[in-house]
Amino acid sequence: MRFARTAALAAALAALLAPATAHAAPATDIAGRVSDRTVTLPVRDALAALPVRDEDRTGYERTKFKHWVDADKDGCTTRAEVLKAEAVIAPEQGARCALTGGEWYSPYDDRYIAGPNGLDIDHLVPLAEAWDSGASAWSPAERQSYANDLGDERALIAVSAASNRSKADQDPATWLPPAAGYRCQYATDWVADKTRWGLSIDTSEEAALSQILSHCPNTPVTVTLAR
Numbered sequence: 001m002r003f004a005r006t007a008a009l010a011a012a013l014a015a016l017l018a019p020a021t022a023h024a025a026p027a028t029d030i031a032g033r034v035s036d037r038t039v040t041l042p043v044r045d046a047l048a049a050l051p052v053r054d055e056d057r058t059g060y061e062r063t064k065f066k067h068w069v070d071a072d073k074d075g076c077t078t079r080a081e082v083l084k085a086e087a088v089i090a091p092e093q094g095a096r097c098a099l100t101g102g103e104w105y106s107p108y109d110d111r112y113i114a115g116p117n118g119l120d121i122d123h124l125v126p127l128a129e130a131w132d133s134g135a136s137a138w139s140p141a142e143r144q145s146y147a148n149d150l151g152d153e154r155a156l157i158a159v160s161a162a163s164n165r166s167k168a169d170q171d172p173a174t175w176l177p178p179a180a181g182y183r184c185q186y187a188t189d190w191v192a193d194k195t196r197w198g199l200s201i202d203t204s205e206e207a208a209l210s211q212i213l214s215h216c217p218n219t220p221v222t223v224t225l226a227r
Contacts, residue, residue, distance in 0.1 A: 039195075040222040043188045044213055046195050053200040055132035064140070065127045067147035078148040078156070079121045086158045091116060108163035108186075110179035120164035122157050123147065124186075125193045128169035133199040142227065151226065152196055154189040172212065173204040184216035192221040 041049070068077040076084070076097035083091065083099055091102025099116050106113055113119055123130070127147060135143055149155035167175050172190060176183050187209050194201060201209070 037225040038222060039225070040220050042218045043191050043216075043221050044210075044218050046221055046223070047191045047201075047206070047209055047213060050191070050194055050206075051200040052203060052206055053133070055129075055200075055202045056136070057128065057132050059136060060128055060131045062127055064131070064143055065135075065147035066140070066144040068121070069144065069148050071148060071150070078150060081150055082121050082156045082158055083116050083119065085153070088112070104158050106158070106160040106163060107182045108159045108167070108177040108179060110182070111160060113160055118161055119158050120161045122159050122164045122167065124155055124157060124189055125197075125199065126167075126169040126171075129171050130197065130199060133194070133201065134197070135199070138227075145226070146197060149226070152193070152224065154192055155196070171202075171205045171208070173202075173208040176212070183212055184219075187212040187216065188219055188221060192223050195221070196223045196226050198225070198227050 068079040070077050074097075076093075080097045080099060083102075083104070084093070086104060087102045088105050089101075089103035091099040093099055101115060104113050104116075104119055105111075106119070108122075125133075127135075130143075130146060135146060138146070163178065166178075172187060177186050191209060191213075193199075
C-alpha cells in the first residue's frame with residue numbers, strides 16, 4: 001500500500017513538470033519565477049511519499065539560514081510580516097515597522113497574547129531539523145528562502161515565546177503542542193511543509209506522524225513545491 005501511494009505521488013509530481021495548462025493558477029517559487037508546481041494529496045498519502053532517511057546534523061549552524069530579512073524592501077522584516085498577517089487585533093505600525101499593541105492567538109498552547117514582545121516566530125519545521133533532513137545540501141540562497149518563507153502560511157507561525165522555546169529544534173517524535181486539540185493541524189502542516197521543501201523524515205518521526213494522523217481526518221493538503 002505504501003508503494004502504491006508513493007507511486008501515486010510520484011505520478012502527480014511528474015505531472016507538475018509538464019507544460020502548464022491554460023487554466024492553471026500561477027504560483028511563485030523561491031527564485032520568484034512563475035510556477036504551477038502545485039500538488040494536492042490526502043495528508044496520509046503525502047506522509048507516505050516522503051523519503052525516509054537517517055538524519056545528520058554535521059556542520060549545522062543557525063547562521064547558515066539567514067533570517068529575518070526584508071525581502072520586498074518595504075521596511076518590514078519577515079518577523080514583522082508574520083506578526084501583521086496573524087494578528088487577531090492589528091498592531092499599530094510605527095517608524096521602521098516597529099509594532100506596538102495588538103493581540104495574537106498562540107495555537108500551540110491555546111492562549112491569547114497582548115503585544116508582540118511575548119511572541120516568537122516559529123519555523124514549523126525547525127532550521128536544525130531542515131538541515132538534518134536535506135537543507136545541508138542547499139545553497140545559501142535556498143536556505144535563506146526557507147528561513148523566510150512567506151509563500152506558504154504554514155511555514156512560519158506566531159506563537160508564545162514559552163511554547164516555541166519548549167519546542168526548540170525537536171520534531172513530532174519528541175515534542176507536540178501542549179494544546180492537544182491542535183495536534184492534528186500541527187502534524188498535517190508538518191507533512192505539508194516537508195513536502196513543499198522536499199525534505200526527508202527519519203523513522204521515529206515517521207512513526208510519530210503516522211500515529212497522530214491515524215486519529216485525524218485524512219485532510220487533503222495542497223502544496224506548491226518550493227524547490
